[in-house]
Amino acid sequence: MDDLLFQSYEMRGLKLPNRIVVSPMAQYSASADGLATDWHLVHYGNLSLSGAGLVILEATAVVPEGRVSPYCLGLWDDSQVAGLRRIVEFARRPNASHMGIQLAHAGRKASVSQPWLGGGALSLAEGGWGLWGASAASYPGRDEPICPGADDLERIAKSYLAALRRADEADFDLVELHAAHGYFLNTFLSPLSNFRDDQWGGDIERRMRYPLEIFQRLRAAWPAEKPMGVRISVTDWVEGGWDIASSVLFAERLKALGCDYVAISSGGISPDQKITVGPAYQVPAAAQVRTQSGLPVMAVGMLSDPDLANRVLVEEKADLIAVGRGMLFNPRWPWHAGLALKGQMRVADPYLRCHPSLRNLPR
Ligand SMILES: Cc1cc2nc3c(=O)[nH]c(=O)nc-3n(C[C@H](O)[C@H](O)[C@H](O)COP(=O)(O)O)c2cc1C
Numbered sequence: 001m002d003d004l005l006f007q008s009y010e011m012r013g014l015k016l017p018n019r020i021v022v023s024p025m026a027q028y029s030a031s032a033d034g035l036a037t038d039w040h041l042v043h044y045g046n047l048s049l050s051g052a053g054l055v056i057l058e059a060t061a062v063v064p065e066g067r068v069s070p071y072c073l074g075l076w077d078d079s080q081v082a083g084l085r086r087i088v089e090f091a092r093r094p095n096a097s098h099m100g101i102q103l104a105h106a107g108r109k110a111s112v113s114q115p116w117l118g119g120g121a122l123s124l125a126e127g128g129w130g131l132w133g134a135s136a137a138s139y140p141g142r143d144e145p146i147c148p149g150a151d152d153l154e155r156i157a158k159s160y161l162a163a164l165r166r167a168d169e170a171d172f173d174l175v176e177l178h179a180a181h182g183y184f185l186n187t188f189l190s191p192l193s194n195f196r197d198d199q200w201g202g203d204i205e206r207r208m209r210y211p212l213e214i215f216q217r218l219r220a221a222w223p224a225e226k227p228m229g230v231r232i233s234v235t236d237w238v239e240g241g242w243d244i245a246s247s248v249l250f251a252e253r254l255k256a257l258g259c260d261y262v263a264i265s266s267g268g269i270s271p272d273q274k275i276t277v278g279p280a281y282q283v284p285a286a287a288q289v290r291t292q293s294g295l296p297v298m299a300v301g302m303l304s305d306p307d308l309a310n311r312v313l314v315e316e317k318a319d320l321i322a323v324g325r326g327m328l329f330n331p332r333w334p335w336h337a338g339l340a341l342k343g344q345m346r347v348a349d350p351y352l353r354c355h356p357s358l359r360n361l362p363r
């Protein structure tokens with residue numbers, strides 16, 4: 001079988017040396033004002049030496065109330081640029097990964113404790129805050145969110161734009177817009193969470209309008225040579241919810257607006273979701289969106305078997321492979337995949353003597 005995992009991939013001016021992406025994974029380890037900490041430098045610095053072509057930093061909030069937890073990263077203030085820029089600067093070395101960041105607003109699922117403290121809703125007294133959603137429909141068990149009016153939506157759009165400018169100041173190579181997992185933009189898309197009766201709610205065209213407007217404005221403001229993608233929940237996994245056909249339409253619209261890829265995740269809008277999880281379980285949906293929309297896709301979800309990951313590319317079901325938990329478990333996953341597939345391993349100079357096969361490799 002061809003080795004595609006280790007073939008380069010270009011999006012605009014970004015040439016990735018391979019198709020391996022470290023999936024965005026929240027660390028819940030920022031300071032209480034959303035600043036990156038030593039944890040982020042060590043964690044992402046390490047992942048930038050993993051051999052992956054691209055590392056995408058975790059969901060980073062565009063407004064304070066858009067954080068998942070009080071300890072999530074933010075880009076709502078200029079003071080938050082320097083810590084992130086330091087991480088990107090660290091990765092500017094031979095054979096390190098390119099660096100992207102995910103911009104997010106957690107909407108009606110915000111304001112929870114760190115997962116290792118239970119991940120439960122935080123009251124105002126516990127340092128939590130009021131929630132926002134596409135309409136005043138709560139996520140089961142959570143407070144009713146505020147339904148934003150036109151002024152609120154414009155303020156939030158401007159916050160996305162300001163965060164984007166800061167992502168550029170921090171020198172990120174790529175931005176991914178988070179429109180998945182039941183978060184703010186996802187609540188507009190899904191008929192299970194959007195009950196608006198204005199221009200941003202109703203049929204699918206209206207439900208897609210605000211997320212598309214955000215993407216279009218961000219794309220226009222982001223340097224033309226830098227790629228921008230969108231993470232979606234390809235299906236709600238609930239009867240009558242957002243589905244793969246909806247995602248194909250959304251991807252078509254994103255493509256027309258200059259989107260470089262969609263990352264195909266799923267679920268998160270409703271606890272009623274019925275998901276059968278297993279290796280590559282989201283790949284059939286990714287393949288369908290890719291074929292029917294013509295937009296490149298990033299596959300994710302239980303793809304940490306290198307042969308399986310490669311096969312997804314060979315069978316033209318995806319263009320990029322994101323690995324999440326597998327990279328936490330084994331941050332040198334791309335090296336092991338390189339050995340298994342005989343692909344070109346990317347190793348920073350100080351590590352070159354770690355394996356006999358590396359000694360004579362050019363960098
Ligand atoms: C600790 C952790 C944090 C995560 N945080 C995010 C996040 O910030 N943004 C996001 O889109 N997905 C997030 N995810 C989902 C992953 O990006 C990925 O889609 C998921 O783990 C499935 O891929 P995997 O089977 O390779 O882990 C997170 C997953 C984990 C395990």
